[in-house]
Amino acid sequence: MKLNRFFIPACLILLVHTGAAAQSVGKPKLVINIVISQMRYEYLERFRDNFSENGFRTYLDSGVNFTNARCNYMQTNTVAGLATLSTGTNPAGHGVASESWYNYTTNDSINLIADDKVKGLDCEEGENRFSPLNLTAATLGDRLHESDPKSKVVAVAEDPYSAVISGGSTGSAFWLDPGKGQWVSSSYYFENLPFWVKKYNEKRFASSLLDREWVPDKSFAAYKNTDTTVLNFSARPSGFKNFFRSILKIFKKEPEKYDLASLLYTPFGNMLVTDFAREAIILEELGKDDHTDLLTVCYDSPRLICEYFGPQSIEVEDMYYKLDREIGELTGFVQAQFKPGEVVLVLTSDHGSSNTYREQSRIPGGQFNVDQFKLIMNGFLSAQYEPGNWILGYSSRQLYLNREMIYKYGFNLAEVQARAAAFALQFRGVSGALTSTDLQSGAFGRGYGEKIQNSFYPKRSGDVVINLMPGWIEQREHAVSLSGSLYEYDTHIPLLFLGSGVPAAAVERDVELSDVAPTLARIMQIPLPDAVTGKVLEEVVK
Structure with a gap:
């Protein structure tokens, strides 16, 4: 009896100690923000049955899914969303509500990222002169770099606005030059473009995609959406490239100069981002030491495709099935590079989108x-x-x-x-x-x-x-869907966490995009960004 009396409490103490140790997770080596521009939350549920096991469903099944995440402000555009994500406060706090504004004293129009004092690297004279000159609030990456100068902060995006805002004032940023189809940056970040980026550009991956056709993944009956503009479901698909070359006059201009604009309106734009992001992880050696690194990967093509074809189109749905594979490849690649608990991934969006505008529709609009x-x-x-x-x-x-x-x-x-x-x-x-x-x-x-x-x-x-x-x-030429409102279709976005100590759960309470930065700051064990108004998501950090 004496043995049992002391044995049970001892076991309880051991169990409590073991459980606490199991839940104790150190700082991750790498944090990755994956931002899919103009993605509505409803896509996760609407297209879920057709997603693969390794893409979006990995986050849905194995991560924390905040089903009621929203932008709590009106100007739901890309620059405002990315600034909110990176600073942890709304536009009223970080000052980024649009790409440009007017100076009431001089009457001049001011662009958010244009900077005449810098020059674009490895591009035409006068192009890509961008910097975070007009950002007013420190980002999560700035706070990370301030806490540990050996930490790396890298942003990769098709759009220079997305890259510059995500990179913050102390990180580095890379974006696509649509003229040459190459990844570039500016002298604000580097004296010269990093050697590995130069070598990567020599592969001319973008130019190899110009001759591909956008072929639908499934039969017409397998899609949830029904509108279609350019995808052909006949036995011999006509492809997407001919449409843009004949309608938008986008084509290869010179033997050594490619116009990438057509690719950004296809799923191939997402491929360019995934491939370069993998290269950045390897050659920037992100997460390879004890100094936590931060990588933001922005997919801008979903926004352009949705604006042109609308969220009710098969083109948008098919793009998301192809993007699902890209997300799966990137996530699988990252997980293979690190041990369990060393990486945290966040999957979210900058904003949603309006329904497809149709002149003859009976729905108000x-x-x-x-x-x-x-x-x-x-x-x-x-x-x-x-x-x-x-x-x-x-x-x-x-x-x-x-x-x-x-x-x-x-x-x-x-x-x-x-x-x-x-x-x-x-x-x-x-x-x-x-x-x-x-x-x-x-x-x-x-x-x-x-x-x-x-x-x-x-x-x-x-x-x-x-x-x-x-x-x-x-009203905008070639656009049937846009963001920028305070309504549900623009504000309800996906927000999912996966990785280091993050449990599998669906959380239904209301949260905001501004909650991401303070949550990641807690995970990385650094002070909060200066202007933070968002709250730490306890479901992620427990």
Whole structure:
């Protein structure tokens, strides 16, 4: 009896100790953010049965799936989403709400990443002069590098905006030059393009893809979607390349210069990213020492394909089945390079997308003509005050007024803004309008006002911010689906964690894109980025 009395508590202590040890996970050697641009959460469920075992389903079955992750702001575009992901705060905190804005003092248009003080590396003169000059908040990568200068921060993306924002101020960034079909960077990051990148470009992988055809993976009946534009399901598919060469006039211009633009509108754009990301992991020796490294891999082709064909198209669905294999190859490659517990992978998106715009559709929706809006608004203000150029510009649902004229004539800025906002409500497709004065002086605790305020950055935002009705998008040539709204289709995104100590679970509570950076900071055991407002996702770090 004495043996049993002491044996049971001892066993309990041993079990508790063993369980605690099993849950104790050290810092990962490598953290990878995989960002699929313009991916709705619903794709994971809608296409799940046709996904392979090794791609998206690996994250769904073996990782933490946050089923209700959203962007809690209105301007759901790529630059805002990536900045939110990397800084852990909304656009109101990091200041990146659009690719460009206007300086009210000089009336100049300012581009987010354009920098005349740097030069593009291994590209045509004057091209790819990009840097993080106009980023205002430190990123997760910046904080990692500050905590450990030997840690590496690398960003890979087709689009220079995606690469520069993800790389932050202290990391390195690589993006595609659509002229030559090569991976490039700028003198902000390197004196010369790294030798391994030069050698990689010599393979001319992009040019080898120009002669391939986009052939559907499945029979027509196997797809969930039904709209199709260029994919041919006849016995002899005509392919995708001829469509773009005849309609968009995209073709090989010179023997030594290739136009990559056509590839970015096909699944081959995703292939380019996966292949280069693998090369970066190997030749940058990411995760090969005790200093945690951070890699961000952005797939921009899904956004371009969705904008052109729409989320109800077979082209988008087929692209996701091919991307599923790319994700599987990249994930499998990473897992083969490291021991269990050494890598954490995050799979998410910068934003979703609107439904496919169809002129004859019975579902409410439409296209908002920005040029017409500016022209009529200028005429209205000229009639109300003095004839002149009252509109400085428009960007991402923001109207910029010519404040120089307002001050010149001694008009009240708040009054002019209020009249412009009231008149904006008369336009078809506009459901709401708020002025910068309203957004600075008031606090919106819920509704569309809160989401607009979460996107508002006083030094860069417009005088009047408009919200379009559900289903409405800004009119753009060759685009039937866009993002940029505060509605479910634009804000509900995938967010999944896989790897080091991460349990398999589906979490239904509401979380935000801004929660990723503080969660990864906790996992990497570094201080939070400076502007963080998001919360640590306890389901991942327990």
